[in-house]
Amino acid sequence: MSTRIVEGPAKAALNILAEDDITFLHSLPKAELHAHLNGSIPLPTLRILLEQYQPDDLPNSLSKDVIEAQIRKFEEGVGLNKISDFFSLFPAVYALTSSPEASSIATRAVLDDFLEPGLDGHPQATYIELRTTPREIPGKMSRREYLEAVLKEVEARGRESAGLIVSLDRRMTSEVMHECVGLAIQLKSEGRPIVGIDLCGDPQAGDVENFKPHLTQARQAGLRLTLHIAEIAETSPDEHRALLNLGPSRLGHATFLPPSIREHYFGHVSVSEDAPADVITMSRRVADKPCVEICLTSNLLCKTVPDLQAHHIRAYLKNSHPVSICTDDTLPFRTSLLGEYALLLAKPPHGLGLSREEVVAIARMSMDSRFI
Ligand code: IMP
Ligand code: ZN
Numbered sequence: 001m002s003t004r005i006v007e008g009p010a011k012a013a014l015n016i017l018a019e020d021d022i023t024f025l026h027s028l029p030k031a032e033l034h035a036h037l038n039g040s041i042p043l044p045t046l047r048i049l050l051e052q053y054q055p056d057d058l059p060n061s062l063s064k065d066v067i068e069a070q071i072r073k074f075e076e077g078v079g080l081n082k083i084s085d086f087f088s089l090f091p092a093v094y095a096l097t098s099s100p101e102a103s104s105i106a107t108r109a110v111l112d113d114f115l116e117p118g119l120d121g122h123p124q125a126t127y128i129e130l131r132t133t134p135r136e137i138p139g140k141m142s143r144r145e146y147l148e149a150v151l152k153e154v155e156a157r158g159r160e161s162a163g164l165i166v167s168l169d170r171r172m173t174s175e176v177m178h179e180c181v182g183l184a185i186q187l188k189s190e191g192r193p194i195v196g197i198d199l200c201g202d203p204q205a206g207d208v209e210n211f212k213p214h215l216t217q218a219r220q221a222g223l224r225l226t227l228h229i230a231e232i233a234e235t236s237p238d239e240h241r242a243l244l245n246l247g248p249s250r251l252g253h254a255t256f257l258p259p260s261i262r263e264h265y266f267g268h269v270s271v272s273e274d275a276p277a278d279v280i281t282m283s284r285r286v287a288d289k290p291c292v293e294i295c296l297t298s299n300l301l302c303k304t305v306p307d308l309q310a311h312h313i314r315a316y317l318k319n320s321h322p323v324s325i326c327t328d329d330t331l332p333f334r335t336s337l338l339g340e341y342a343l344l345l346a347k348p349p350h351g352l353g354l355s356r357e358e359v360v361a362i363a364r365m366s367m368d369s370r371f372i
Contacts, residue, residue, distance in 0.1 A: 004042060004118055004330065007077055009297050009308075010339025013346035024356060025341045031366040032114055032125040032326055032337050034226070034252055034293035036167070036200070037107060037132035037150065038093050039329025045109035046071050046331075049096040058137060062095040078332050083232060083302045087202050089332050098137045100149040107132075107153040113330070114337070115161055124337040129371060130154065131165035131198045131226075134180050144183055151192050163195035163372055165226060168214065170199065170206035177214040185221040195371035196224040199243070200252070203231040208242045215246050224371045226293065228252035231304060237261060250291045250324075250369060255304050255312050268319040291369035292316050295328035296343045297335040308343065308352055317358075324366035 006014065014022070041049075050068065055061045070092035080086055097106045107130070114125045132150055134143035147166070154164045166184040168177050181197065188194040197218040199211060219225055225248040230240055233256045240257055244265050262268035266289050294313050299305045305312065316323050325340045327333065344362065347353045354362075 004113055004124075004336050005075075005334050006336050006339045007334040009300050009350075010335040010342060013342035013351045014339055016346050016350050017342055021345055022338075022342075025338055025345065025359070026120075026122045028341070028360065028363040029126040029367055030124070030337055030341065030363050031324065031370050032128040033250065033291075033324045033366060033369060034295060034326035034328055035110070035114065035128060035130055036329050037110055037130055038090060038097060039331055040110045040113070040130075040327070041093060041097075041106050041331055042109050042113050043071065043075060043331070045106060046074070046093070046096060049102055049105060052102070053096055055095075058098070058140065060091065060094055060098055060137065062092060067092045067095055074331055077334060080302055080332075083304060084202065084204065086302055086332070093331070094135070098135075098140060100141055100145050103141075103146055103149045104153055107150045111153055111157055111162060115157060118336075120338075122338075127161055127367070127370060129163045129165050129195060131167045131200070133167040133169050133200070134183060143179060147183060147187060151187065151194070154193055159193055159372060163193045163370075165196045165198045165371070166194060167198040167200045168211065169201035170203070170211070171201050172206075174210050174214070177211065181214045181218045181221075184218065184223060188221075188223065194223070196226055196249070198252070199225075199227045201228075203228065203235060208239045212242060212246065219247060224249040226250040226252060230254050230256040232256060244290075248290050249371065250293055252293050253295065253299065253304070254292045254316075255299060257312075259315075262315070262319070266319065266321060268315070268321065289321055291322040291324050291365065293326045294323050295326050295333075296340055297333045298328035301333055307349070309348060311352070313352070322365045322369060323362060324369050325362060326366075 055063055097103050114128045115123050117123050135146050136143045151164060154162045166180055168180055184194050184197060215225055225246060227243050227248045229243050229251050231253045240261050259270055313323060327335055327337055327340055343351045344354045344359050345351060
């Protein structure tokens with residue numbers, strides 16, 4: 001049974017909703033389309049992995065004390081001043097998931113957390129596309145072994161419940177990206193439930209020209225693309241255009257895509273602040289435009305948006321652009337999929353104050369934007 005902890009913005013939104021609103025949110029079929037495996041491990045599972053952990057001489061090894069201190073920070077809530085602080089949270093988690101056995105335990109716990117009923121008696125999601133970066137630990141685990149361990153757990157849920165997206169980290173060398181895409185194509189051709197390729201990692205790292213050939217190869221082999229894009233204001237319009245020209249099916253965050261680029265690629269028009277959202281008609285248009293995976297708490301805590309009223313979801317909704325509501329990393333962000341939906345329904349300033357009809361349409365868009 002899941003033991004998820006919800007704090008911060010999601011908790012505040014849940015707290016102001018009526019019991020009937022929560023029942024309504026539980027009743028919606030919901031797809032989680034943007035969840036990073038190593039960012040979504042439940043705290044009790046990290047503690048179990050820590051008990052089994054034996055430090056060694058390998059480069060990613062850390063002392064038990066250092067990992068314990070990081071787990072305590074996750075429990076108390078990590079303070080982030082900027083998005084780059086976020087990527088320093090992962091070494092402690094990676095130290096604990098550095099073998100196929102530990103990766104299996106972590107994957108099973110994440111899938112349970114999303115798909116099995118929690119303490120409230122309800123599952124978070126009807127369906128999940130979990131994503132993860134293939135990792136190699138010399139002498140302990142190859143990238144293929146890592147993916148095999150994760151895939152076995154995903155397969156156990158059935159294709160109607162779960163699929164796997166292989167993430168390419170922007171810090172990878174071209175050689176490693178090539179290996180990861182090759183593995184994804186091969187495993188998919190063997191009938192394994194790999195549904196797409198993600199581009200993720202520190203948005204300030206890497207060069208889009210190096211990613212392009214690998215993402216193109218994946219797309220040509222029939223893998224759908226979801227790309228973290230425009231997470232920070234500093235990313236150049238050339239990078240936005242290069243990524244959009246690859247024909248992604250979905251986009252992660254898309255926070256700082258300038259109106260001119262949104263107009264050119266998606267036909268967006270500038271709309272006044274008070275224009276009503278057009279979410280009802282938009283469910284019919286899902287196939288037209290890449291669905292934007294929206295992670296409200298993640299954006300608030302990473303400070304890429306100042307508050308919900310200024311959140312870019314409003315610009316996408318007003319332009320009838322498909323969106324899906326996702327958690328990103330439940331471990332550092334201490335949220336849940338229910339909590340993210342609560343942020344849609346709760347009245348400002350704790351939420352966006354959307355109507356139930358609008359929330360139903362958004363949940364349906366998430367289900368319609370699955371890669372299966
Ligand atoms: P993993 O791919 O299962 O190892 O999940 C953790 C990894 O996901 C991190 O090391 C980051 O590379 C990536 N990640 C998690 N959240 C974000 C995000 O919001 N933006 C970009 N990359 C992210
Ligand atoms: Zn992400």
